[in-house]
Amino acid sequence: MKLEFINALEEIQREKGVSKEILLEAIEAALISSYKRNFGSSQNVRVNIEEETGEIQVYSQKEVVEVVEDDTQEISLEEAKTKHPNYEIGDVVEEEVTPRNFGRIAAQTAKQVVVQRIREAERGVVYEEYVNRASDIITGTISRVSKGMVFVDLGKTEGILEPNEQVPTEEYIHNQRIKAYILEVKRTTKGPQILLSRSHPGLVKRLFELEVPEIHDGVVEVLGISREAGYRSKLAVNTMDENVDPVGACVGHKGSRVQRIVEELNGEKMDIIKYSEDPKEFITAALSPSKVVKVMTSEKDKAARVIVPDYQLSLAIGKEGQNARLAAKLTGWKIDIKSESQHKEAGSPFFGEEESLEIGEEVEASETAVAEENLIEEENLVTEDVGIEEDLGDLPGESTETDEETAEQDPEEKE
The missing domain is CATH 3.30.1480.10 (NusA, N-terminal domain)
Structure with a gap:
């Protein structure tokens, strides 16, 4: 030497x-x-x-x-x-x-x-x-699948997709290119260990940032995401620019932007709603694509009772309660959904506490007119109709209903 x-x-x-x-x-x-x-x-x-x-x-x-x-x-x-x-x-x-x-x-x-x-x-x-790319999105190639673990070649190193971070509806194949969310980066004696996720809500947010320039530039903000990976996600967006439609920006022309994200997530449905500081409006929008007649809220319990038309009950709740569960997670409110018939039969104030009952202001419904005489008159309560926003599920690529849900249509439409 x-x-x-x-x-x-x-x-x-x-x-x-x-x-x-x-x-x-x-x-x-x-x-x-x-x-x-x-x-x-x-x-x-x-x-x-x-x-x-x-x-x-x-x-x-x-x-x-x-x-x-x-x-x-x-x-x-x-x-x-x-x-x-x-x-x-x-x-x-x-x-x-x-x-x-x-x-x-x-x-x-x-x-x-x-x-x-x-x-x-x-x-x-x-x-x-x-380590500086944690909470970011990365593209890699599946190098091998072993004992439920998916190993992704990232070029300079290898990422790990553990079973609890995988999507149950997805199949992972050797040499398949996938996008994944960087969950955590650990330093080990054998080198950095990069933990990836395909089920994290952050993946949805990052995909929208890539596809929607308004989100990337900060014109449109993503204020909340609730997700059941592989099945459905709900996204709450808002903007301070009066000239920008936040929902339309995310959906894109003829649904082009959201469709690319749906394809990347292998058909996972997307509900994009406009955020509102009014909890009644926010909860109404969060239950899209179902229609809402009335929303009653209890600020004390941070709970809400939502009244929907009889024919919309199963759609509002969703398959195995998925739609209601995602709406509750997105808004942060406990949501109890009742049909008009159920609410009429109950004939009692919300949670039995008249003082905590609040009902929103009357707004004209966009799809079905709600007759004032069909609403329940409760003693010592102020009852007013709550309108619903335009059915966001009608926007191309934004929300799709299951076969079971689409089968339940407005009786007036059938006639």
Whole structure:
């Protein structure tokens, strides 16, 4: 290990970004261990590598004491003074003990250390690159599927899609290209571990940011997402720009933007609604594509009772309660859905607390006119009709109903 080795370290420093000084320190530490292992020495030693020439020297180190108890670690003051008269108690005496064939051992050790340090440096670079991309979206290729785990080749490293982050309706095939959400980046001894997700709501948000320039530029904000991966997602959007329709911007011309996202998510349905600070309006919109007659809210309990036409009850609740569940998650309100008939039969105030009952203002319904005489008159309560916003499910690519839901149509329409 001569001058050529030092030049090689400098080249590594330029190409890999690993400091020559750090490499030399690591090599010196490794050579100490190698010396003790190969020459059966238990004494303290120091290894010195000349940065200019690459020459290596090994020095034993002994502390100067009055009475020697361990001659591998200590030396008497009298013996120390024979080496140099200025030694005192507590000083350390160094003596070169470099073996003749130590150069070969040093070369092998140095090679191992350098390779290891380069790997660590490269892992560090990869970690720093991906740790800053947490909560972002990334594209990769499925390299293998093993024991329920999906491994995704990301180029410089590999990502892991664990079973609980996979979508139950998706099939993962070797060499398939997929987009995934970077859930977490961990530093491990084997390099960075990148945990991915296909079921996280953040994936939907990032896909909309890629497809909708208004969201990317901050003109349209995504204020909430509720998702049941593989089946349906609800997105609440808003804008401060009066000239921009936030829902229309997300849907795109003839549904082109939302359709690309639906295709990426393998047919997962999308409901895009406009956010409102009025909880009644927000809850009404969140239950899209169903129609709503009335919304009653209890601020105290943060709960709402929603009255829908009889023929819309199953649509409002959704298959296995999915639509109502997603609406509740999106709005943050507990939602109890009743048909007009059920509400009329109950004939009692909301949750039995008249003082907590609030009913929204009358607005003209966009699809079906709600007759005032069909609404329930409850004693000591102010009852007013609540209109509904335009059925967002009618927008192309925005929301699609199941066969079971579409079968239940307005009786007036049938006639």
